[in-house]
Structure formats: C-alpha cells, structure tokens
Amino acid sequence: MSRGTVLIVGGGIGGLSTAIALRNADYEVNVVEIQEDLHSSVYGVGIIQPMNALRALDAIGCAEACMAVGYSATAWGQMLDVDGNLILDMPGARIPGSRLPPMNGLTRPQLHRVLIAKALETGVTIEYRKTFTTLTDGPRGVEVAYTDGTGGTVDFVVGADGVYSKVRPYVLDEDIKPVYLGQSAFRLNIPREPEIDRIILQHGPEGLAGFVPIGPDLAYLFYNMTWEEGRWLDQDRMADELRARMAPFGGLAGRVRDAYIKDSSDIVFRPEEWLIAPAPWHRGRIVLIGDAVHAVTPHLGQGAAQAIEDGIVLAESLSAHACHEEAFTAYTERRYERCRLVVESSVAIGEYEMDPALHPDFDHAGLTQHVLRSMVQPI
Numbered sequence: 001m002s003r004g005t006v007l008i009v010g011g012g013i014g015g016l017s018t019a020i021a022l023r024n025a026d027y028e029v030n031v032v033e034i035q036e037d038l039h040s041s042v043y044g045v046g047i048i049q050p051m052n053a054l055r056a057l058d059a060i061g062c063a064e065a066c067m068a069v070g071y072s073a074t075a076w077g078q079m080l081d082v083d084g085n086l087i088l089d090m091p092g093a094r095i096p097g098s099r100l101p102p103m104n105g106l107t108r109p110q111l112h113r114v115l116i117a118k119a120l121e122t123g124v125t126i127e128y129r130k131t132f133t134t135l136t137d138g139p140r141g142v143e144v145a146y147t148d149g150t151g152g153t154v155d156f157v158v159g160a161d162g163v164y165s166k167v168r169p170y171v172l173d174e175d176i177k178p179v180y181l182g183q184s185a186f187r188l189n190i191p192r193e194p195e196i197d198r199i200i201l202q203h204g205p206e207g208l209a210g211f212v213p214i215g216p217d218l219a220y221l222f223y224n225m226t227w228e229e230g231r232w233l234d235q236d237r238m239a240d241e242l243r244a245r246m247a248p249f250g251g252l253a254g255r256v257r258d259a260y261i262k263d264s265s266d267i268v269f270r271p272e273e274w275l276i277a278p279a280p281w282h283r284g285r286i287v288l289i290g291d292a293v294h295a296v297t298p299h300l301g302q303g304a305a306q307a308i309e310d311g312i313v314l315a316e317s318l319s320a321h322a323c324h325e326e327a328f329t330a331y332t333e334r335r336y337e338r339c340r341l342v343v344e345s346s347v348a349i350g351e352y353e354m355d356p357a358l359h360p361d362f363d364h365a366g367l368t369q370h371v372l373r374s375m376v377q378p379i
C-alpha cells in the first residue's frame with residue numbers, strides 16, 4: 001500500500017538516491033529534471049565515493065553496481081611533494097565489519113546509469129525537461145504547477161535541485177547564496193597509470209595536483225588552484241593554461257602533464273562554492289536535500305556522499321514518524337552537524353591550500369583522516 005506521493009525536483013545524485021529510498025519505503029515517487037536527459041545534467045570526469053557513500057548506496061542496492069564498473073582502492077590515498085616523493089600515506093577509514101573498501105572511484109555517467117536503472121526498477125518515474133513553476137503548500141498536500149502546463153497535488157516535495165535551488169526559497173526565509181571559495185579546478189580523464197591505485201595528492205608551489213582511479217584503465221587528474229572569481233577560460237585555452245600551471249611538477253604529475261594534457265583534451269573547469277543552510281531544512285510539506293542545503297567544495301570528496309545519506313535518512317525518518325513535521329525535524333537533526341563538519345572541514349583545507357604560510361599548524365592529512373573517521377559513524 002502506498003504511504004503517499006512525493007515529487008522530487010532534480011534528478012541528480014541526491015534526487016535519484018532519495019527517490020529510490022522513498023520508493024523502497026512505499027512512497028509513489030516522481031522525479032522532474034530540468035535537463036533534457038540523463039547525460040545533459042552530468043558533466044564528465046569522475047567521482048570519489050568514500051566508504052560512507054558506498055554504505056548509503058548499499059542501503060538502496062547500488063553499491064555493488066558502482067564497484068563493478070569503478071575502481072575500489074584498498075587505501076584512501078597518499079601525499080607527494082612537487083617532485084613526486086612520498087610525504088605520507090593516508091589510510092582512510094573502513095566501516096567495521098563491512099566488506100566495503102575505503103574508496104571507490106567511477107565516472108559520473110556510470111553513477112547516473114546505476115542510479116537511474118535502480119530507480120526505474122523500483123518503480124520511480126522520471127520526467128526530463130520538466131520542472132515546477134509554483135508550489136503551494138497546504139494542509140492536505142502541495143499543489144504543484146509544472147512548466148508543461150500540467151498540475152497536481154502531492155503529499156511532499158523534496159528539493160534536490162542543487163546549489164542554485166529554486167525550491168530553497170519556499171523553505172528558507174533567508175536568501176542564501178553559495179560562497180566562492182577562491183579556488184577553481186581543472187579536471188580531465190587520463191589512462192590509469194599503475195601507481196594511481198588510490199587518491200594521489202601532489203603539492204606544487206601554487207596548486208595541488210590530484211589523481212583518482214575511476215576504473216581498471218581510467219583515472220582522472222585534477223589541478224586545484226587559487227583563481228579569481230568570475231574569470232572564465234575558453235575551452236581552447238585550457239590545455240595551455242593547465243600545462244603552464246603544472247610546469248613545476250616532476251614525478252607522476254610531470255609525467256601525466258607531458259603525456260596526456262593535449263590541446264584536444266576534454267578539460268572540465270569548475271569554480272568551487274559552498275553553503276550550509278540554517279536549520280530546519282523543511283517548511284510544511286517541502287523539504288530540501290543535498291547541495292540545495294549543504295554544497296561542499298571537493299576537498300574531501302564528500303558532497304555526493306552527503307546527498308545520498310540525506311536521502312536514506314529522509315526515508316527512514318518518514319517511515320519512523322506518522323507526522324511529517326516530526327519526520328522532517330528528525331531528518332535535519334540527524335543530518336545538520338554531520339554535513340556542517342564536512343562543509344567546514346573542506347573549506348578549511350581549501351583555505352590552507354590557498355595560503356599555507358597563513359596556516360603553519362594546519363594538518364591537512366590529519367583533518368582528512370578525522371573527517372573520514374567521523375563519517376564511519378552511523379548516519
């Protein structure tokens with residue numbers, strides 16, 4: 001028997017995970033996604049899945065499929081100096097008693113294919129090129145007017161529409177906007193060199209090169225650096241800029257630069273933004289998840305993990321409470337501090353990277369390990 005109807009606005013990682021979790025909890029779930037299809041909402045390259053992301057994906061039956069197409073690492077990572085010498089190992093954390101690895105990497109399109117297949121299999125409906133125009137919350141449901149001229153009433157609306165959420169103003173009084181960290185990153189897929197069997201971070205004088213395995217033969221390179229807000233680069237200048245920025249590197253980063261950064265390379269450039277919305281993350285029958293309430297910079301590879309965990313906790317809370325107000329309150333209470341730790345720690349690492357001299361006592365690896373150990377705790 002159906003427990004009710006849910007509209008999820010946004011078919012990204014958080015929206016799809018939440019859809020599966022709610023469907024498994026016997027809700028009828030429809031997802032509207034503003035983009036044309038599954039591919040147009042997903043930019044390329046890869047995604048880091050720490051062990052807590054895998055645990056959350058396991059709860060919705062998606063972890064095995066992600067590991068089957070990705071690369072499961074036996075440790076979190078390593079830090080190297082600019083010449084490629086080992087500075088230290090970063091073991092990461094395992095969930096006690098679990099078979100899940102400390103980290104799995106895969107491409108974003110692969111992750112979307114896994115989530116969409118599971119969502120459809122469980123009976124979720126997904127409509128592309130569609131969104132809402134207005135939401136009207138009432139005692140018996142939320143009236144929704146859609147961009148295609150249709151309308152209807154649902155029991156709940158989940159805003160999973162990312163960092164520039166259009167659902168957010170229906171929940172929060174304050175008009176919060178993402179904050180630009182001051183760093184941006186280049187990313188491109190490369191063949192996996194044998195030593196890229198975990199996350200490798202190589203510190204340069206003005207930026208951090210990183211390598212993430214995302215398949216048996218595939219990895220991605222990122223280069224994270226201080227970057228003026230709003231400055232954009234045309235695609236045809238990206239390879240030159242990236243090669244120049246990585247000129248000081250030897251070792252792995254030097255070899256990858258010389259072998260794989262081509263003028264024809266498909267390079268993704270992204271500014272890094274963050275926000276943490278004040279609690280509560282709901283109003284009436286409308287509730288927010290994922291980047292809409294806690295967008296995080298990529299320094300700990302935790303953004304998607306947190307969005308997936310949100311979906312699991314939201315479904316558990318709705319199952320555990322007869323009253324939606326209590327369920328949504330319990331959801332935010334379980335999520336807020338955990339998400340805040342991830343957002344604030346990621347920002348602290350970024351600030352350190354931008355000016356290490358300003359933070360002489362900052363322990364990058366220590367903070368990473370602390371957050372990973374915290375993420376082992378049950379959600």
Ligand SMILES: Cc1cc2nc3c(=O)[nH]c(=O)nc-3n(C[C@H](O)[C@H](O)[C@H](O)COP(=O)(O)OP(=O)(O)OC[C@H]3O[C@@H](n4cnc5c(N)ncnc54)[C@H](O)[C@@H]3O)c2cc1C
Binds near residue numbers: 053
């Ligand atoms: C460069 C970069 C690298 C990252 N690397 C990692 C990583 O390695 N590991 C990790 O865990 N996290 C990583 N993250 C963070 C991660 O991508 C996000 O935290 C995660 O995607 C959030 O999921 P979400 O579903 O909340 O939002 P999104 O993934 O942004 O999904 C939102 C969806 O809503 C749709 N949408 C938007 N507006 C509307 C609307 N009005 N109506 C309908 N649909 C709408 C969008 O098209 C999109 O499909 C990274 C982020 C960046 C920028």
